[in-house]
Amino acid sequence: MNEFLLLAFLFLVAGVIAVPVASRLGLGSVLGYLLAGIALSPLLTQLEVDVVSIQHFAEFGVVMMLFLVGLELEPRMLWAMRSRLLGLGGLQVGVTMLLIAAVAMLLGQPASIALAIGMVFALSSTAIVLQTLNEKGLMRSDGGQSSFSVLLFQDIAVIPMLAFLPLLAIPELLDAVPAAGGHGGAKVADSGDGGHGAELNFVAGLTGWQRGLVTIAAIAFVFAVGTFLTRPVFRFIAMARLRELFTACALLLVVGIALLMIVVGLSPALGAFLAGVVLANSEYRHELESDIGPFKGLLLGLFFITVGASINFDLLFAEFGNFVLLTLGLMLLKGLVMLGLSMVFAIRGADRWLFALGLAQAGEFGFVLLSFTVANGVIPEPLSQQLLLIVALSMLLTPLLFIVYDRLIAPRYASAQASEPDKIDEQGSVVIAGHGRFGGIVNRILLAAGFKTVVLDHQSEHLERLRVFGVKVFYGDATRPDLLHAAGIDDARMLVIAIDDKEQATELVRYMTKHHPDVYLVARAVDRHHVYELWGAGARDIIRESFDSAVRAGRSALEALGLHPYEAERQTRGFVDNDRAQMLELAELFDPDIPVHENAPYVERAKEYIARTGDAMRGKHAGLANRADRGWVPPTLQDVEAEKAAQKAQAPGDSAPVRHNT
Amino acid sequence: MARLIVYYAHPGHRHSRANKAMAAEASSVDSISYVDLYAEYPRFDIDIDREQERLLTHDVVLLQFPVFWYSTPSLVKEWQDLVLEHGFAYGHEGDRLAGKRMQLAVTAAGPADAYSADGYQRFPLRTFLTPLEQTARLCGMSFSAPYVLYSSLHAPDGEALDEHVGGYRQLLEAIRDDRYDFDTADGRDTVHANDLPTREEHRP
Incomplete structure (x- = not known):
C-alpha cells in the first residue's frame, strides 16, 4: 500500500510539475509527460519499479480514448470514412511494413526478423497523435480525420500481426526463451491488461470458422448491449442519483467490453471504439464522456511517463549517433510513405503535412509487438532492446514535429485554410x-x-x-x-x-x-x-x-374590469418598465452577504419605491400612469392657438388675413 | 344593402371625446360590422387572414381615426402594410378588393381654415389624405370624400359634436341602405354632418 502511494505520489508530482511547464512553453502535454518520465527514470530504477508492467496497465488509457473517440463519431460518419479506413490505413501499414523490412534486410537482418521489424515500426502512436490532435482541435480537419483512419486501421491490424508473428520464430531463439527466464513471458501476460495479449484467449483452440463465428457474435453482442441494454441500465442507475454510481457503470462498460474482446481474441481498443460509436446517439453520451474523460487522461499521462522512463540512456549514449540516425531515418521513411499516400488520397495543403508529420513515429503497439516477438523467439533480446529505444525516441520526437507543424507549416497555409468555410x-x-x-x-x-x-x-x-x-x-x-x-x-x-x-x-x-x-x-x-x-x-x-405570466394575468384582469385592451397593454407595459428600472437599482444595492432587512440603503430605496408606486396607482403621482399614457393625451386648445400664432410669426410675408367663409 | 365595415382606431381611446362618441355610435348601428382595431390588436399582432376575409365579405370599408401628424395612428399603417398584400390587394393577380369603396371618417384638431394654402397647415386636408386615396386606387377601390370634423378639440364643448355624431349615424345608415349618394359626394373635397348627400329612398 505504502509502495503504491509512493509510486502514485511520484508520478503525480512529475506530471503536475512537468505538464504545465511544457504547456506554457508551447510543447504540449505529451512532451511534458515524456520529459517527466525521463526525469523520474533514475529514481524508478533505484526503487526497482517494474515500469513495463505499469506501462501495460496504463495502455488501458488508449482503450478509453478510442471509446471516447467512438462517442464523438456517429455510425453514419464512420460509414463515410470506410474508404479511407481501409484504403489509406491498409496501404500505410502494408507499404511501410515492406519498405522497413527491405531497409532492415539491407542493414543485414535476416528476412524473418526484418519482416517483424517492419510490423513493429509500421504502427504509429494512437495515444500521442489522438491526444495531440484533440488538444490542438485538429481532430475534425481533413488531416486529423485521415490520421484517425490510419490509426484505427493499425489498431485492428495488430490482431492479425499477433497471429502471424509466431510463424516467423527462429528455432534457436525459441530454445533460448525459457533460459532467459519468465521475463519475456510475464511481459506478454501483462499486456493482456490493456494491450493485445493472448493468454486469456478463449478461442485459441477453435477452428477458423468457429473463430469467425465467435468474433461476429462478440461484435453483435457489443452492438446489442449498446443499443438495447445501456439505456434501461443507465436510467436505472440515474434514479439512484449517485454520481459515482454512474462513473462506476461507465467504467464497467468499457472494462467489460475490453475484457470480452480479449477473451475472443479481438482488439479491446476496437471493441471500445465500436461501443462508443453505438452510444454516440445516446442521451447519456455527454455524461459518459465526462465520466470516462479523467480516467483516460490520467492513464494516458501515466503511459507517456512510463514511455519516458523506459528510455535506456546507457544504451542510447553508447551508440548515440547510430540511434539518432536510425530514428530519424525511420521517421523520414514513414513520413515519405504518408506524403505519397496523401497525394493518392488527395489530402491537400496543411492537412497533408499534419498527416505525414503526425504519424511518422512508431507507437505503443510497437512495445507490445516487441515483447511478444521476444517471447516467441522472433527477435533476439538485445536487438529488441535497441528497437525499443528507437520506438521510444521516435515518440519523444513526435511532439517536436507537431511544434514544427504549428510554427512553420500551419501559418503558411493559414490564409488558404481560413477561406474554407467548413469548420464553423x-x-x-x-x-x-x-x-x-x-x-x-x-x-x-x-x-x-x-x-x-x-x-x-x-x-x-x-x-x-x-x-x-x-x-x-x-x-x-x-x-x-x-x-x-x-x-x-x-x-x-x-x-x-x-x-x-x-x-x-x-x-x-x-x-x-x-x-x-x-x-x-x-x-x-x-x-x-x-x-x-x-x-x-x-x-x-x-x-x-413567473413575472411575465403574472403581468399577463394583471393585464387580463384590467381588460375584464373594462379597460380598453390597448390601455391595459400600455398600463402593464408601464408597470413592467417601472418594475424593471427599480429592480436594477435595487440589484445594485443588494449585497448577498447582508440579509435584506439589515441592508439599510436597500430598505430605504425599496420603501421609497413602494410609496411612489402607491401614489402613482392612486393617481397622486405622475410616475406610473403617465408613463403609460404619454403621447395619447390630446393636445389642448392652447396648443392649437400657440401653433397658429407661431405659424403666423414665421411667415409675415404672406400676411393675407385668414379668410372666413360664411 | 351594402355590406359596411367600420374600422375604428384610436390609441388613446380613454382620452378621446369626439372619436369615442363616434365609435360608441357606430358600434350601435345595426347590420354593419364594427371593429375597434386597437382593442383587437393591442400588441399589433394583426391576423392577416382574418382581416383579408373581413375585407372580402364587405363592400364598403370605412376607416375612422383622428389625424395624427398628417397621417393615421400607427396601427392603421401596420394594418395596411400587412393586410393589403400583393397578390391580394394589388400586384399580380391582386384584384380581390377591386370594385369596393373606401370611406374615411376623420377628426382634425385644427380649424377648417387652417387646412388651406393660406392657413397654418398650408395644405387642404385632402392633400394629407392622398396616401390613403392612392392606396385605395391601387387596390381598384373608389375613394369617396372623407367625413370630417374640424376643430375637434372645440367640439366637445358645444353642439358641434352632437351634430357630428348624429351625422355619422346618418352616414353609416345611408351607406348601409344604399341611400348615400356617392356620385354627389365624389364632387366634393370633404363631407360634413350638415351637408350629407343622402337620398330619402333607396335607389338601386
Missing part, C-alpha cells in the same frame, strides 16, 4: 441547462428558428418523454464543468440556465462569468431575490420565471 458548423450552438417547463420552451423556440441546441437535463424521466418526440437531449447535471465542456460550452455562443435549483443556478452563473466570459448567459430567476443574486454573480439577461 460545429460551433455557435446554444447550450440549454434544464429542459423542464421553462428550458423546454426556450429550446423549442430556438430550434424553430433554426439554431442548434444542446440540452442537458438530469431527470431521466424527462429524457424518456422527450426522446419520443425527437428532441435531442442529454442526461447530466449541467452544473458540472466537465459535463458543460463535453456538451461543447467552449464553442457555444450562449448558455440558457433553466435549472430548478436556485443556488445551483447562481453558482453556474458565477462559474460561467469567471471561466467563459464570452458565452452569453440567459438566466432564469425564481424570484426577486434570486434576480439580485444572479445579478451579483454576473448575469445580465435575467428572466423571472
Whole structure:
C-alpha cells in the first residue's frame, strides 16, 4: 500500500510539475509527460519499479480514448470514412511494413526478423497523435480525420500481426526463451491488461470458422448491449442519483467490453471504439464522456511517463549517433510513405503535412509487438532492446514535429485554410441547462428558428418523454464543468440556465462569468431575490420565471374590469418598465452577504419605491400612469392657438388675413 | 344593402371625446360590422387572414381615426402594410378588393381654415389624405370624400359634436341602405354632418 502511494505520489508530482511547464512553453502535454518520465527514470530504477508492467496497465488509457473517440463519431460518419479506413490505413501499414523490412534486410537482418521489424515500426502512436490532435482541435480537419483512419486501421491490424508473428520464430531463439527466464513471458501476460495479449484467449483452440463465428457474435453482442441494454441500465442507475454510481457503470462498460474482446481474441481498443460509436446517439453520451474523460487522461499521462522512463540512456549514449540516425531515418521513411499516400488520397495543403508529420513515429503497439516477438523467439533480446529505444525516441520526437507543424507549416497555409468555410458548423450552438417547463420552451423556440441546441437535463424521466418526440437531449447535471465542456460550452455562443435549483443556478452563473466570459448567459430567476443574486454573480439577461405570466394575468384582469385592451397593454407595459428600472437599482444595492432587512440603503430605496408606486396607482403621482399614457393625451386648445400664432410669426410675408367663409 | 365595415382606431381611446362618441355610435348601428382595431390588436399582432376575409365579405370599408401628424395612428399603417398584400390587394393577380369603396371618417384638431394654402397647415386636408386615396386606387377601390370634423378639440364643448355624431349615424345608415349618394359626394373635397348627400329612398 505504502509502495503504491509512493509510486502514485511520484508520478503525480512529475506530471503536475512537468505538464504545465511544457504547456506554457508551447510543447504540449505529451512532451511534458515524456520529459517527466525521463526525469523520474533514475529514481524508478533505484526503487526497482517494474515500469513495463505499469506501462501495460496504463495502455488501458488508449482503450478509453478510442471509446471516447467512438462517442464523438456517429455510425453514419464512420460509414463515410470506410474508404479511407481501409484504403489509406491498409496501404500505410502494408507499404511501410515492406519498405522497413527491405531497409532492415539491407542493414543485414535476416528476412524473418526484418519482416517483424517492419510490423513493429509500421504502427504509429494512437495515444500521442489522438491526444495531440484533440488538444490542438485538429481532430475534425481533413488531416486529423485521415490520421484517425490510419490509426484505427493499425489498431485492428495488430490482431492479425499477433497471429502471424509466431510463424516467423527462429528455432534457436525459441530454445533460448525459457533460459532467459519468465521475463519475456510475464511481459506478454501483462499486456493482456490493456494491450493485445493472448493468454486469456478463449478461442485459441477453435477452428477458423468457429473463430469467425465467435468474433461476429462478440461484435453483435457489443452492438446489442449498446443499443438495447445501456439505456434501461443507465436510467436505472440515474434514479439512484449517485454520481459515482454512474462513473462506476461507465467504467464497467468499457472494462467489460475490453475484457470480452480479449477473451475472443479481438482488439479491446476496437471493441471500445465500436461501443462508443453505438452510444454516440445516446442521451447519456455527454455524461459518459465526462465520466470516462479523467480516467483516460490520467492513464494516458501515466503511459507517456512510463514511455519516458523506459528510455535506456546507457544504451542510447553508447551508440548515440547510430540511434539518432536510425530514428530519424525511420521517421523520414514513414513520413515519405504518408506524403505519397496523401497525394493518392488527395489530402491537400496543411492537412497533408499534419498527416505525414503526425504519424511518422512508431507507437505503443510497437512495445507490445516487441515483447511478444521476444517471447516467441522472433527477435533476439538485445536487438529488441535497441528497437525499443528507437520506438521510444521516435515518440519523444513526435511532439517536436507537431511544434514544427504549428510554427512553420500551419501559418503558411493559414490564409488558404481560413477561406474554407467548413469548420464553423460545429460551433455557435446554444447550450440549454434544464429542459423542464421553462428550458423546454426556450429550446423549442430556438430550434424553430433554426439554431442548434444542446440540452442537458438530469431527470431521466424527462429524457424518456422527450426522446419520443425527437428532441435531442442529454442526461447530466449541467452544473458540472466537465459535463458543460463535453456538451461543447467552449464553442457555444450562449448558455440558457433553466435549472430548478436556485443556488445551483447562481453558482453556474458565477462559474460561467469567471471561466467563459464570452458565452452569453440567459438566466432564469425564481424570484426577486434570486434576480439580485444572479445579478451579483454576473448575469445580465435575467428572466423571472413567473413575472411575465403574472403581468399577463394583471393585464387580463384590467381588460375584464373594462379597460380598453390597448390601455391595459400600455398600463402593464408601464408597470413592467417601472418594475424593471427599480429592480436594477435595487440589484445594485443588494449585497448577498447582508440579509435584506439589515441592508439599510436597500430598505430605504425599496420603501421609497413602494410609496411612489402607491401614489402613482392612486393617481397622486405622475410616475406610473403617465408613463403609460404619454403621447395619447390630446393636445389642448392652447396648443392649437400657440401653433397658429407661431405659424403666423414665421411667415409675415404672406400676411393675407385668414379668410372666413360664411 | 351594402355590406359596411367600420374600422375604428384610436390609441388613446380613454382620452378621446369626439372619436369615442363616434365609435360608441357606430358600434350601435345595426347590420354593419364594427371593429375597434386597437382593442383587437393591442400588441399589433394583426391576423392577416382574418382581416383579408373581413375585407372580402364587405363592400364598403370605412376607416375612422383622428389625424395624427398628417397621417393615421400607427396601427392603421401596420394594418395596411400587412393586410393589403400583393397578390391580394394589388400586384399580380391582386384584384380581390377591386370594385369596393373606401370611406374615411376623420377628426382634425385644427380649424377648417387652417387646412388651406393660406392657413397654418398650408395644405387642404385632402392633400394629407392622398396616401390613403392612392392606396385605395391601387387596390381598384373608389375613394369617396372623407367625413370630417374640424376643430375637434372645440367640439366637445358645444353642439358641434352632437351634430357630428348624429351625422355619422346618418352616414353609416345611408351607406348601409344604399341611400348615400356617392356620385354627389365624389364632387366634393370633404363631407360634413350638415351637408350629407343622402337620398330619402333607396335607389338601386
